[in-house]
Amino acid sequence: MEDAHRVLKNIWGFPSFRLSQAEVIKRLIVDNENALVLYPTGGGKSLTYQVPALCLPGLTLVISPLIALMKDQVDALVDRGVKAANLDSTLDAERSAWVKEEVISGRLKLLYVAPERLNNEGFVTMMSHVKISLLAIDESHCISQWGASFRPEYLKIARFAEEMDVERVLCLTATATPNVAKDICKSFYIDAQKGVFRTAVYRPNLALQVRVANTLDQKLDILIPFLKSRIGPAIVYVTLQRHAQEVADHLRPHGMEPMVYHAGLGGDERARVQQQFMESEKGIVCATIAFGMGIDKANIRQVVHLFMPKTLENYSQEVGRAGRDGLPSTCLMFLSAPDIPILEGFCRGDTCNKRSIHLWLQEVVLKTPDKDGTLSFNHYQQSREYDIRANVLGLCYAQLELDHNYIRAVTPFYSQYDMSSRTADGWQKVLGDETEAAKTIKMYWAPRGSTFQIDVVTAAQQSGQDRGDLAKKISDWELSGYVNVKASQVRARYKIVNPLPKELEEIVNITDMMYKRMLDREEEAIVKLRQVIDFATDDACLAQSLASHFGDDGAIPTGLCGSCSFCQTGEGIPFESGAVAQPDPIKIKAILQACPERDDPHLLARMAFGVTSPRLTAGKWSTSHPLFGSMVEVDFNALVEAFDKECARAGYAKADIQPSAAASKKRLMSQSASSSGRGGTSKRARRGW
The missing domain is CATH 3.40.50.300 (P-loop containing nucleotide triphosphate hydrolases)
Structure with missing residues (x-):
């Protein structure tokens, strides 16, 4: 030592x-x-x-x-x-x-x-x-x-x-x-x-406060004087990106100059806002939870959750950014009945249609390996085609790898290259390169303005050349200083560890297990959300309850911090989450007219609710569409049920689909995928999945 x-x-x-x-x-x-x-x-x-x-x-x-x-x-x-x-x-x-x-x-x-x-x-x-x-x-x-x-x-x-x-x-x-x-x-x-x-979660200098407000105006009536009383910097957390700008706009007429931060902003703008906040003495930032990682500012005096956090883990991490200098700081959380369906919808937003998992799995197991014996996939394209979010798709591949030991991820590669001349002499050397790989590249590249573009996967398939040889030749040109290269369209690669399942029954069983895990994670997320509501409304000290959640039951010897909402009033915050609204038939009809897809009720429910997805974005039915989020107050499961009836009437058919070789493979089993029940028992990975 x-x-x-x-x-x-x-x-x-x-x-x-x-x-x-x-x-x-x-x-x-x-x-x-x-x-x-x-x-x-x-x-x-x-x-x-x-x-x-x-x-x-x-x-x-x-x-x-x-x-x-x-x-x-x-x-x-x-x-x-x-x-x-x-x-x-x-x-x-x-x-x-x-x-x-x-x-x-x-x-x-x-x-x-x-x-x-x-x-x-x-x-x-x-x-x-x-x-x-x-x-x-x-x-x-x-x-x-x-x-x-x-x-x-x-x-x-x-x-x-x-x-x-x-x-x-x-x-x-x-x-x-x-x-x-x-x-x-x-x-x-x-x-x-x-x-x-x-280290104990309990921070005696933090006053944890909870208030109830059912509209944004009611929240602002409390928030504005609260922020005006600040003696240091403040963070106001919101749920949606658009909320960050809306709240900032409401604060400006009251003599405040809040900054705005969310993942939808460009990298330079996010860096500028973060730096400005770090240097400020009394700055305010209205932000989604994208703001905070790496923020180590000692004198943040106020952290506000204008919309309830989804988990106590998130809440603990976010309020933990206040008062790191040990001086008194206040953390204010709002409970609002209209916010609950929105948050529940986000909990359910990762669960995709079971048929989508089945079709994705068929593509994986039926694909012909590349020349090197590996399987390669464009996750972005798969995510969009099957409407499976990127993190969820990654989890599905991880299950095939760790639960079932079918595949193992190896080095990914890029399929698309854009090349432009770096020097006239260098470009002449490229044009004069007579190696087989060079001739194939020049045969299949296409002019795109001042650059030449090639998809090496397509070129390899059509020419019989090895994809790796084509990529290496382009790399050699770049390293020699002949060309500038921009690579894109990353493809994940997987080594086949054990024979992939080909029988329908096996594929259905794995699909069922993956879908069940999605449903289980969805319910876990709902449980975590309910934990936040219980925490905020229970007849108990908030600081002690938070510490107990993380296993520190003896954090406060007396069990009372003296500064939270409960300790100040002697009772829990009364709060009713409200009745679940039912879908509006007129709005259901409008969504159906706007989005022609009928193979996935989850897709339509997400559009109505305002939870974006890869396929919604590709179809331009996402954030820029006027009907996106038009039924955000409705229970998400009720929306799925309503749209499922419409999809059933249409036979769960995808709109305007063009037949292809890949699609033909998928259709072999699609009917069984949509009607199969749950079943099967997964092999447990030794790491405790």
Whole structure:
């Protein structure tokens, strides 16, 4: 531990560790055991792996889900003279090559990557030649099916740790319930008694307040004087992107100049808003939950949930951004009956039509492998064609990989390349290249303005050339300085591990299992939403209830914080969620006239409710359509039921579909897919799926 204290003082300038940082580091570098750190955001999690990284021989590999956060961490470390780097898709070829060279040479101490990088064969091969002394997994709650932010790619990290013979693992998260912590410990062989280090969720300087308001005007009547009383910066969280702008517009006539932040803004604008807020003394930002990751501003005095959060995990993380300097801060949540159906709809929005899963699965199992024996798919196209959201589609592939052991994800590739001349001399060399790959490329490329575009997958299929050879030739031209290249249309690749199911009964059983899991996750999301309502309305101290949710029952010795809504009034907030509205037949008819699709009642329900999807976006029935969200107040399941009757009348037929070879394959089994019942028992992955 002497080395750890020396590193802490010399590199970071701190005289001592805080919280249980020293105990965590001792477990890693002295006991050589795995650990789980449960600290609040801003609680010093990073030091628990950055200090050991400089004490241990070999490389510390850090798995982090956000590129922007990785870059911030790396920049801060480099400024302190630490050999650190990130490896991600934004790097150019020269920088990427330098990073890999530093890793192989052993000069690099910390390498940050996204979990998706573990599918890259080149990266895995490189790691097999490197001593990984420590694997640090940030946002590790994403591994758990119980977590609010479950991500399929996180499931593969434990397998990677075993295959790479990683010496020790450190999992880190700010939001983990006892169930989530149990899942993490099971996956990474962490001793739940000795290897878990938790900091109390309870923050005595935060006053948790709840108010009831049934309209936006009622909310604003409370919000405006609340914000005017602020003595520091404030964040106002909303649910929808359009709400951020609407609320900001309502605040401006009252002498406030709020900023607006949501995922629909361009990257430069989001960066500008974040920087402006970080530098402000009393700034206000109206934002979706896209705002906050990486925000480490100590003096935020107010956090407002103008619309109720979907989970207590989200709520805890978001209110945790207030008052990090230890000074009194207020967190205000609004309960509103009209908001409940909207939030429930979002909980149900990921569940797609079972027939869509069946058709997708047929495409996967019936596809002819490429020349290298792998299967390749354009996830974007599949997502749009079958109307399965990207994260849900990723989960389906992960189930085939981890539950059933049929496939394994390997390095993806790009199918489309746009090439433009870098120099006249270089372009002449391209035109004069007489290799077979070069001749094929020039035969199949097409002019697009000042560039030439080629789909190497199509070119390979039609010419008989190997797709990899064509891509390599284009890369060679780029590396030689002849052309500028822009690659797009990424395709995921999968190695076939075991024979894929071909029998109808097998395919139906797997479809049923996947669909059941979607329904189970949907119900889990509804349960989590109800937990938020119960938390806000129970006859109990809000601070104590929040701490208990995360397993810290003794957070407040008296059980009363003295500053929350309950402690101030002595009673829970009275609240009625209201009766469920029924679909309006006139609006149902309008949606049916606007959207001709009749093969998927979920698609029509999403349009009516205002939950976007890949297929709605492709058909221009999404956010820009005047009927999108026209029945947002109606129970989502009631909408599905209403549109299902209309789809049944049309025989669940897709509008204006053109027959194709692929479609013919799919139609072989489509009728059975729409009528099959649930059944089958999944093989449980050893990681606790």
